[in-house]
Amino acid sequence: MNIIKEKDSTKDILTQLRGKMLQNSNKISTNFPHFTEGNHYSYRNDGFWTTGFWPALNLLAYQYYKDDLFLKTFQDCSNHLIKLLDREDILDHDIGFIYIPTFLGHYKLFGDAQSKEIALKAADMLKNRFNSKGKFIRAWNDWEDDTADFREEKKGKVIIDSLMNIPLLFWASEQTKNDDYFIVAKEHAETVMNYIVREDFSTYHTFNFDHVTGTPKKGKTQQGYADESCWSRGQAWGIYGFALVYQYTKEVKFLEMSMKLADYFIERLPEDSVPSWDFDAVENNNIKDSSAAAIAASGLLLVSELEKSEKERYYLKALEIINSLCSEYLSCESDFEALLRKGCSDLPRGAGIESGIIYGDYFFLEALVxxxxxxxxxER
Known part of the structure; x- marks a missing residue:
C-alpha cells in the first residue's frame, strides 16, 4: 500500500479502491450494509440511521470515478429510501444522515427536481421534531425494547450526531426562502454548543432536557465509556458539524467551537493518529475506531478551508490521519468487503467491534475525494 506523503498520492489509493467498490456494488446491490461480521457486511434494511450511507457511498464514487454502475446502484436503492419517508415511526433526527448524502447530493449533482422534493420533505420532518421550549431537535424515537424510563427520557434527548443532520435545514431555508428552517437549525446548534460541549471542549454523547419545560438536566452517554467520558466519534461529529454550521451562518463562534473541539481531539490522539473508541476508556482502551478518524479527517479538511490562519496545521493533521488509515487500516483485498478495518460501532452493546463500518467507509472516501x-x- 502506498503511503500518502502529499495529496496527489491519494489518487493511487483511489485507483486501488475502484475495483473493490465496483465488486461490492454488484454484490451488495440494494441491501444496506451496517458493519462487518467476519469478512462480510451485515445488513440493516429496516430504515436504521445508517441506511443512507451505502447509496451515498455509491453516489460519491460516481462523482469521482464516473462509472455508471455506481450511479445505477444508487438509483436502485433510491426506491427504498423514498418509501421510508412514509415511516415517521422509524425516521428520527438522523433523517439528515439518510437524505443529505443521497437525494440532496443527487440534486446537487444533477439538479433533479424529484430529488429536491424528497430532500425538502425530509427537511420538513426534521424541522417538526423541534422542541421550542428547550430549543432543540429531539433525537430518537421510541424503540421496542425501551424501558418506560428510557422512553420518557428520550422525549427530551439531544445527541451530538445531530450537528451533521441540520445542514438539511439550512439548505431547505435557502431553497424555500423560509427562515423557519434556518432558525430551528441555528437554535439547535446553539443548544448543542451550550450543553453538550463541556468546559474543557470535550463532549457528551447525549444531553437530557425536560421535554415539557425545556429545562436542562444532565449529560449522558449511549455509546461512550461513561457519562463524563469523551466518546471519540462524538467529538469527530462535533468538529465537522460545527464547521458546517459556520458555513451556513457565518457566525464565528461556531467555527471557533469546531477548532476547539478539533484541538482537543488532536491533543488526545495516539501515535498512529487513530483514536480509541473513547478517549477516557479505562477498559478496552486498546479498541480503535477508524470511523472516528475518518470523520475527523474530513471535518479537519473543511476547517482548514474555513480558517485561513490555521489552514496548514489542520490540513496537515488531516493528511496525517488519512495517511495512517491508508497504511494501517485500509483493506483493498476483495475478500473483506469494507474499505476500512478496526471501526467500533457500539462497544457498550457489543456491536461492530473491530469491524468495517459503512459510515467509516463513506467519510473515508469523502476525505480522499x-x-x-x-x-x-x-457542505454548502
Missing part, C-alpha cells in the same frame, strides 16, 4: 477537489454533499 475532497483532497482531489470533489466537494462533500454535506
Amino acid at each position: 475532497k483532497l482531489n477537489n470533489v466537494k462533500s454533499f454535506f
Whole structure:
C-alpha cells in the first residue's frame, strides 16, 4: 500500500479502491450494509440511521470515478429510501444522515427536481421534531425494547450526531426562502454548543432536557465509556458539524467551537493518529475506531478551508490521519468487503467491534475525494 506523503498520492489509493467498490456494488446491490461480521457486511434494511450511507457511498464514487454502475446502484436503492419517508415511526433526527448524502447530493449533482422534493420533505420532518421550549431537535424515537424510563427520557434527548443532520435545514431555508428552517437549525446548534460541549471542549454523547419545560438536566452517554467520558466519534461529529454550521451562518463562534473541539481531539490522539473508541476508556482502551478518524479527517479538511490562519496545521493533521488509515487500516483485498478495518460501532452493546463500518467507509472516501477537489454533499 502506498503511503500518502502529499495529496496527489491519494489518487493511487483511489485507483486501488475502484475495483473493490465496483465488486461490492454488484454484490451488495440494494441491501444496506451496517458493519462487518467476519469478512462480510451485515445488513440493516429496516430504515436504521445508517441506511443512507451505502447509496451515498455509491453516489460519491460516481462523482469521482464516473462509472455508471455506481450511479445505477444508487438509483436502485433510491426506491427504498423514498418509501421510508412514509415511516415517521422509524425516521428520527438522523433523517439528515439518510437524505443529505443521497437525494440532496443527487440534486446537487444533477439538479433533479424529484430529488429536491424528497430532500425538502425530509427537511420538513426534521424541522417538526423541534422542541421550542428547550430549543432543540429531539433525537430518537421510541424503540421496542425501551424501558418506560428510557422512553420518557428520550422525549427530551439531544445527541451530538445531530450537528451533521441540520445542514438539511439550512439548505431547505435557502431553497424555500423560509427562515423557519434556518432558525430551528441555528437554535439547535446553539443548544448543542451550550450543553453538550463541556468546559474543557470535550463532549457528551447525549444531553437530557425536560421535554415539557425545556429545562436542562444532565449529560449522558449511549455509546461512550461513561457519562463524563469523551466518546471519540462524538467529538469527530462535533468538529465537522460545527464547521458546517459556520458555513451556513457565518457566525464565528461556531467555527471557533469546531477548532476547539478539533484541538482537543488532536491533543488526545495516539501515535498512529487513530483514536480509541473513547478517549477516557479505562477498559478496552486498546479498541480503535477508524470511523472516528475518518470523520475527523474530513471535518479537519473543511476547517482548514474555513480558517485561513490555521489552514496548514489542520490540513496537515488531516493528511496525517488519512495517511495512517491508508497504511494501517485500509483493506483493498476483495475478500473483506469494507474499505476500512478496526471501526467500533457500539462497544457498550457489543456491536461492530473491530469491524468495517459503512459510515467509516463513506467519510473515508469523502476525505480522499475532497483532497482531489470533489466537494462533500454535506457542505454548502
